[in-house]
Amino acid sequence: MSFRSPCPTARPVPLCSEMHVLLTLNDRGCWVLCSSVMGVLSSCSHVPCAPPAPTGAKRTLAASSGQPPNGPEPGGQPLKARTLSGMASKTTATVTPKRVAHSPSLQSLKKPIIPKEFGARSPPSSASGISTCLLRSVSNSALQTRKPLEKALNEEKVAYDRSPSKNIYLNVAVNTLKKLRGLVPSSTPGLNKTSGRRVVSHEMVLGGKLATKTSFSLSRPSSPRVEDLKGAALYGRLKEYLLTEDQLKENGYPFPHPERPGGAVIFTAEDKKPKDSACRICCRCGTEYLVSSSGRCVREEECYYHWGRLRRNRVAGGWETQYTCCSAAIGSAGCQVAKQHVQDGRKENLEGFVKTFDKELSEDAHPGVYALDCEMSYTTYGLELTRVTVVDTDMRVVYDTFVKPDNEIVDYNTRFSGVTEADLVDTSISLRDVQAVLLSMFSADTVLIGHSLESDLLALKVIHSTVVDTAVLFPHRLGLPYKRSLRNLMADYLRRIIQDNVDGHSSSEDASACMHLVIWKIREDAKTKR
Numbered sequence: 001m002s003f004r005s006p007c008p009t010a011r012p013v014p015l016c017s018e019m020h021v022l023l024t025l026n027d028r029g030c031w032v033l034c035s036s037v038m039g040v041l042s043s044c045s046h047v048p049c050a051p052p053a054p055t056g057a058k059r060t061l062a063a064s065s066g067q068p069p070n071g072p073e074p075g076g077q078p079l080k081a082r083t084l085s086g087m088a089s090k091t092t093a094t095v096t097p098k099r100v101a102h103s104p105s106l107q108s109l110k111k112p113i114i115p116k117e118f119g120a121r122s123p124p125s126s127a128s129g130i131s132t133c134l135l136r137s138v139s140n141s142a143l144q145t146r147k148p149l150e151k152a153l154n155e156e157k158v159a160y161d162r163s164p165s166k167n168i169y170l171n172v173a174v175n176t177l178k179k180l181r182g183l184v185p186s187s188t189p190g191l192n193k194t195s196g197r198r199v200v201s202h203e204m205v206l207g208g209k210l211a212t213k214t215s216f217s218l219s220r221p222s223s224p225r226v227e228d229l230k231g232a233a234l235y236g237r238l239k240e241y242l243l244t245e246d247q248l249k250e251n252g253y254p255f256p257h258p259e260r261p262g263g264a265v266i267f268t269a270e271d272k273k274p275k276d277s278a279c280r281i282c283c284r285c286g287t288e289y290l291v292s293s294s295g296r297c298v299r300e301e302e303c304y305y306h307w308g309r310l311r312r313n314r315v316a317g318g319w320e321t322q323y324t325c326c327s328a329a330i331g332s333a334g335c336q337v338a339k340q341h342v343q344d345g346r347k348e349n350l351e352g353f354v355k356t357f358d359k360e361l362s363e364d365a366h367p368g369v370y371a372l373d374c375e376m377s378y379t380t381y382g383l384e385l386t387r388v389t390v391v392d393t394d395m396r397v398v399y400d401t402f403v404k405p406d407n408e409i410v411d412y413n414t415r416f417s418g419v420t421e422a423d424l425v426d427t428s429i430s431l432r433d434v435q436a437v438l439l440s441m442f443s444a445d446t447v448l449i450g451h452s453l454e455s456d457l458l459a460l461k462v463i464h465s466t467v468v469d470t471a472v473l474f475p476h477r478l479g480l481p482y483k484r485s486l487r488n489l490m491a492d493y494l495r496r497i498i499q500d501n502v503d504g505h506s507s508s509e510d511a512s513a514c515m516h517l518v519i520w521k522i523r524e525d526a527k528t529k530r
Contacts, residue, residue, distance in 0.1 A: 133177055166327065171497050232366045234393060237522050238447050241468045250480065251472060253454045254463050256355055264350040264463060282341035285334060289341045295380025295407065303341045304334030307415060309485075342411055345382015346458045354435050355463040359443040367445035367466075369393050371518075373511040374456040375417035379407040385459040386412075386419045388434055389507035390441070391515055397508050399441065402427045403434055418504025431461065438462060449514050451486040470517050486513055494520060 155176050163169035243251070249267040257263030278290050278298075284305035290298040308325025322328060326335040361367065375387040384405035390398050402419070404427045412419050442448070444466065450456055451470045457463070474489050476482040490496045490513050498513055499505050 133173075168500070171491075172500055175497055175500055230393070232364075234519075234522075235366045235369055235447060238369060238468060238518070241473060241518070241521070242447070243465075243467055243469055243472060245465075247472060248465060248467075251452075251454055251469065253465070253467070254350070254353060254457060256353075256463055257350070260351075262351060262353055264353040264461075266347055266350065280341070280343045283344045284338070284342060287341060291380075296410075297340050301340065303338040305336055305338065306334050307336055338411060340410060342378040343382050346455075348382070352431075353461045353463055354439060356439060356442050356444045356446070358445070361443075367443050367447070368441075369447045369449070370398070370442070371449040371511040371515040372453065372456055373450060373507040373514070374459045375419055375505065375507050376459050377405065377409050377413045377417055377419055378411035379405050379409050381405075381407040383459065385431055385434070386417060386424065387507050388438075388456075388460065389511050390438075391508065391511040393515065393519075395512045395515060399437065400508060401429055401434065403429055403431060406431065414504045416505055418501070418506055434460065435462060449518050451489075451510065451514050452483060468518055470514050473518065473521060486510060489513075489517060493517065 156173070159169060159172040159176055163172050243253075249255075252266055252268040254264040254266055257265050276290075278292070279288055280291050281288055282303060282305075284307075285303050287301075287303070289301065292298055306323040306325050306328070308323045310321055310330060311324050312319045312321050314320075321330045323330070323332075323335070328335065359367075369392070371391045373389050374385055376383040377386045378384075384407065385403045386405060386409075387400075387402050389400040392398050402423050404424055409421075409424075412421060414420055438460065439462075442464065444464070446464075447466055447468060448464055449468045449470070453467050453469050470486065470489060471483045474484055474493070476484050487497075487499045490498050494516060496513075496516075498509055
């Protein structure tokens with residue numbers, strides 16, 4: 001038989017008006033909180049990370065919270081408020097702050113604020129993000145600049161002023177970041193993990209310790225290494241990338257005229273001729289204009305045009321065709337202004353052409369491999385040659401000269417040609433002089449490499465069929481007449497940015513880029529054939 005005592009009813013325990021708290025240090029080095037409430041001494045260990053509340057206080061607070069609201073204590077204040085205030089007034093403790101080592105941080109630097117500009121070429125969010133990256137690169141660089149924020153904003157402003165569109169702005173900003181990050185020293189000496197390791201050859205891994213003493217080979221003797229392709233070996237590899245006769249015709253390369261000596265024929269040339277012999281069509285804006293017998297415009301009229309290409313972009317609900325120069329829609333007014341209208345004219349006058357001829361070579365010699373690029377300016381006749389550059393397989397410039405056109409220049413086309421009026425002041429070399437030099441350097445079997453090389457050959461008035469065209473080697477996904485630009489090819493395949501100079505294109509840079517692309521293509525194709 002079990003007996004159960006009745007449960008006592010909970011009653012609030014009255015507290016005295018004073019509470020004494022004593023902090024002592026025990027033998028373990030921990031603080032002990034000793035409190036005296038109503039003459040009863042209780043102690044608990046104090047843990048620095050999470051101090052628990054005294055047991056008596058918990059019960060007191062729980063009891064006070066269960067008190068009905070209509071029975072306040074005399075004095076006008078609740079029991080909980082008076083208890084906590086008494087504990088705060090009678091408790092004194094000194095806490096020593098923990099010392100923390102100072103580490104430099106970029107958070108103390110102000111984030112660059114890019115002001116909004118009406119009709120800006122790049123959104124403020126992109127400019128602000130690029131300015132922040134520039135600020136970090138400047139702050140970490142070895143220049144130790146005292147005002148990194150000011151320098152970062154100056155670099156961003158220079159990139160903005162040089163860029164006519166958002167895409168070019170991003171490319172110029174990436175180049176600036178690369179230049180700044182090149183100045184950052186290697187702060188972690190352990191990054192070079194191979195410095196203290198033992199070098200093990202590939203043969204030792206496959207064949208063991210005796211592999212270096214035995215005589216066997218892992219490479220096929222019939223396939224030379226791509227890295228060793230020089231001279232005749234490279235010339236032999238390039239034969240499979242030469243354009244066929246059909247490819248030459250469909251890409252607009254000049255062929256000898258069957259009846260007229262010195263004449264040329266283009267199989268893609270349009271037979272449409274204007275009704276009036278004095279009427280011309282501007283190759284930039286498409287406007288018809290009249291010219292005099294000397295080729296000058298009869299009426300002075302400004303030319304509004306877009307220098308960028310048309311590109312289709314996916315938008316909400318379909319596709320939209322925009323210009324790459326200013327992102328304007330098709331049919332909008334031009335973003336650039338020229339003094340007068342101009343024409344191409346290279347396909348209208350197909351006279352004065354020369355053809356490369358066969359040459360006798362020694363047994364150990366090869367016809368040669370060169371990359372070629374030309375720059376042209378607008379004259380009263382049309383586009384004429386103003387600069388030519390030839391580069392060999394080692395990326396060395398073997399021939400580079402400015403050319404004085406036969407007709408008067410009306411637009412130097414500096415944005416694309418890079419040729420200015422000062423470059424042609426003291427130039428006396430004519431097109432005939434350039435043709436004589438090239439015929440002495442090249443033979444009919446010499447491999448010429450270029451991007452849309454038919455345009456350069458039309459300006460040179462040279463007929464040559466042994467060519468490797470990077471525009472055909474890396475075709476556009478939509479096929480002809482669309483072609484990928486050399487700048488995009490270098491960015492996609494070689495991760496290099498070219499043609500970012502505000503002074504215009506460089507013919508030596510473009511020729512070297514074509515040579516790099518072809519050699520890269522040979523190496524990549526050799527990997528898949530192994």
